[in-house]
Amino acid sequence: MTSARAGGKVILLGEHAVVYGVPALAAGIARGASVEATPSSEAHLVLGERRIAPGDDSDLGRALAALLAELGAPPLSLTLTLDLPAGCGLGASAAMGVALARAAAALSAEPRSESDVLSAAMAWERVFHGNPSGIDAAASASGGCIQFTRGAGIERVALARPLELVLAVAGPPASTRQMVESVARIKERRPEMFQKTLNGILSLVKNARLCLEAGDLPGLGQLMNLNQMLLSGLHVSTEAIERACQVARDAGALGAKLTGAGGGGCIVALADLDPEPVLGALRGAGFECFATQVRPEAEP
Ligand code: PMV
Numbered sequence: 001m002t003s004a005r006a007g008g009k010v011i012l013l014g015e016h017a018v019v020y021g022v023p024a025l026a027a028g029i030a031r032g033a034s035v036e037a038t039p040s041s042e043a044h045l046v047l048g049e050r051r052i053a054p055g056d057d058s059d060l061g062r063a064l065a066a067l068l069a070e071l072g073a074p075p076l077s078l079t080l081t082l083d084l085p086a087g088c089g090l091g092a093s094a095a096m097g098v099a100l101a102r103a104a105a106a107l108s109a110e111p112r113s114e115s116d117v118l119s120a121a122m123a124w125e126r127v128f129h130g131n132p133s134g135i136d137a138a139a140s141a142s143g144g145c146i147q148f149t150r151g152a153g154i155e156r157v158a159l160a161r162p163l164e165l166v167l168a169v170a171g172p173p174a175s176t177r178q179m180v181e182s183v184a185r186i187k188e189r190r191p192e193m194f195q196k197t198l199n200g201i202l203s204l205v206k207n208a209r210l211c212l213e214a215g216d217l218p219g220l221g222q223l224m225n226l227n228q229m230l231l232s233g234l235h236v237s238t239e240a241i242e243r244a245c246q247v248a249r250d251a252g253a254l255g256a257k258l259t260g261a262g263g264g265g266c267i268v269a270l271a272d273l274d275p276e277p278v279l280g281a282l283r284g285a286g287f288e289c290f291a292t293q294v295r296p297e298a299e300p
Pocket of ligand 1: 014017018089090129131135180260261262
């Protein structure tokens with residue numbers, strides 16, 4: 001038997017623009033997915049009450065078949081548990097894909113590399129998201145803080161200070177695929193406005209990377225707020241997202257924005273040292289939330 005784990009992710013800046021080649025900043029988070037795997041006569045996945053076989057007529061069945069085929073894995077019994085809300089922009093499906101690929105790679109006859117694991121997780125992700133940029137699987141597989149560029153992969157970002165983040169669920173899960181398609185329609189209808197938005201997000205991301213490397217958290221927070229305004233212009237924000245961001249800012253968060261595809265799902269707020277006041281205010285306003293810390297690489 002073998003066990004494997006992978007964390008979820010939070011996009012700090014640059015979602016949606018990343019689909020069009022703009023770099024985005026993301027970080028791995030501790031909550032994620034765990035898998036226990038044992039060789040078996042028939043490949044199957046157990047997730048809560050469900051038992052899924054590769055190739056079942058469901059997204060999970062198709063994704064499992066794609067992942068196992070990519071790794072040429074032997075038949076395995078895989079039991080998956082998730083300690084992350086799903087469909088909320090925190091990379092739950094990528095964490096599941098990376099954890100499953102790690103477990104299957106560990107039990108494969110041939111030695112498998114991290115890049116094989118990432119390719120298998122991407123095959124899994126494509127079933128759920130159509131044409132993902134790859135940021136979710138990359139951030140989940142690498143952990144830490146990264147800059148991700150479609151086609152070019154990841155660069156590690158050296159954080160000068162830990163990030164105290166608060167993640168709050170601001171609406172029912174939204175479909176990443178539908179949100180990405182709705183942004184693509186805006187690009188078709190208003191190409192000039194869309195290009196200006198991409199340019200704006202690019203400059204926010206470049207400056208945010210400098211803030212992360214210099215430990216300028218108030219600067220980073222302001223850039224997150226500006227990114228939220230540009231995302232609202234792409235119609236991926238909602239009333240609940242705007243309200244949650246405002247509650248977090250009023251409670252002392254340095255910045256807040258939606259994270260992931262939007263249309264519902266989670267917001268990320270950057271707390272100033274102590275996340276408790278932000279957590280308390282969001283809970284008081286009825287939002288389910290939790291805190292997570294992103295540490296500089298060298299820290300234990
Ligand atoms: O999977 P989500 O909801 O975290 O969204 C991923 C980020 C997007 O930029 C909206 C899509 C993508 O493939 O990069």
